Amino acid sequence: MIFNNSEISWKGPTEGSSAADFELQYNACISLHFKVPVGTLVKEDGKVVADLTQHGEEYVAAYGGAGGKGNRFFLSNENRAPTLFTPGEPGQERVLHLELKTTAHAGLVGFPNAGKSSLLRAISRAKPAVAAYPFTTLNPHVGIVHYQDYEQVAVADIPGLIKGAHQNRGLGMAFLRHIERCRFLLYVVDLSVSQPWIQLQDLKYELEQYQKGLSERPCVVIGNKIDLAQSRINLPLLKEQIDDRVIALSALTGDNLEELFLHLRELYDTYVKTEQSRGQSPVKW
Numbered sequence: 186m187i188f189n190n191s192e193i194s195w196k197g198p199t200e201g202s203s204a205a206d207f208e209l210q211y212n213a214c215i216s217l218h219f220k221v222p223v224g225t226l227v228k229e230d231g232k233v234v235a236d237l238t239q240h241g242e243e244y245v246a247a248y249g250g251a252g253g254k255g256n257r258f259f260l261s262n263e264n265r266a267p268t269l270f271t272p273g274e275p276g277q278e279r280v281l282h283l284e285l286k287t288t289a290h291a292g293l294v295g296f297p298n299a300g301k302s303s304l305l306r307a308i309s310r311a312k313p314a315v316a317a318y319p320f321t322t323l324n325p326h327v328g329i330v331h332y333q334d335y336e337q338v339a340v341a342d343i344p345g346l347i348k349g350a351h352q353n354r355g356l357g358m359a360f361l362r363h364i365e366r367c368r369f370l371l372y373v374v375d376l377s378v379s380q381p382w383i384q385l386q387d388l389k390y391e392l393e394q395y396q397k398g399l400s401e402r403p404c405v406v407i408g409n410k411i412d413l414a415q416s417r418i419n420l421p422l423l424k425e426q427i428d429d430r431v432i433a434l435s436a437l438t439g440d441n442l443e444e445l446f447l448h449l450r451e452l453y454d455t456y457v458k459t460e461q462s463r464g465q466s467p468v469k470w
């Protein structure tokens with residue numbers, strides 16, 4: 186993008202907007218404002234020049250040139266109707282690349298069709314599309330889980346990953362980068378599929394290949410679709426196979442969501458305490 190003779194700045198998104206939304210405002214030739222989602226990196230020649238991680242944070246990307254002098258400036262007793270003027274100076278020109286890395290406390294990570302979007306709809310007011318075919322979600326959505334003491338936990342619905350995602354299969358790299366900033370992960374597995382622990386192994390493998398240590402973030406495994414008979418058969422087998430805590434629930438019927446609410450809050454409280462003990466302020470929504 187090249188902007189001439191203008192001042193450009195980015196503003197954070199309005200709450201509840203899709204993480205991929207951005208808005209362009211053109212302000213009477215004086216300034217251009219882009220609204221971009223929280224978590225947008227601004228890069229120039231591959232180097233990060235701004236990292237917009239807070240709501241309402243702004244970055245002035247390019248300054249307009251100094252204005253010229255208009256006819257009125259040359260008005261005098263001798264010249265009552267001047268036609269003289271001096272032109273303005275050109276504005277700064279920059280080519281910038283915007284990269285979104287969704288910021289949320291928790292990320293829903295799973296294969297396509299596992300029920301991630303259904304779950305986000307069930308626990309928050311976000312309304313990502315749900316359908317019975319894979320790759321319904323192509324952009325992350327952030328939903329807020331509200332607790333009675335007014336604490337809020339932000340949960341991101343990340344598009345479905347497939348095997349080979351770290352080699353960019355199924356747009357994997359673009360999807361994996363949204364997981365980087367999530368403080369803890371909710372792995373969503375479809376319990377009705379045979380050997381559901383394989384889903385978990387594959388997901389963790391993809392995360393680890395993408396970024397070392399990513400699969401070791403604090404997490405919980407959500408065994409979704411417990412309303413289906415096959416899921417109830419597979420659940421004990423899954424628990425036998427893995428060490429992580431498993432919460433079996435149904436995003437469709439709302440069965441056992443309470444356990445998720447409680448555990449999500451535990452993960453959040455641990456995150457807050459850890460940040461505070463390091464002398465850092467936790468991200469709040």
Ligand SMILES: Nc1nc2c(ncn2[C@@H]2O[C@H](COP(=O)(O)OP(=O)(O)OP(=O)(O)O)[C@@H](O)[C@H]2O)c(=O)[nH]1
Nearest residue numbers: 298299300301302303316317320321322345436437
């Ligand atoms: N029986 C049952 N079906 C569910 C449940 N949760 C989701 N589904 C169904 O599974 C299908 C996929 O659900 P989505 O929420 O779109 O799945 P997703 O993980 O977001 O899929 P992608 O966006 O493709 O990654 C839909 O037909 C849902 O109605 C559940 O708890 N029980």
Ligand SMILES: [Mg+2]
Nearest residue numbers: 301302321322
């Ligand atoms: Mg989805």
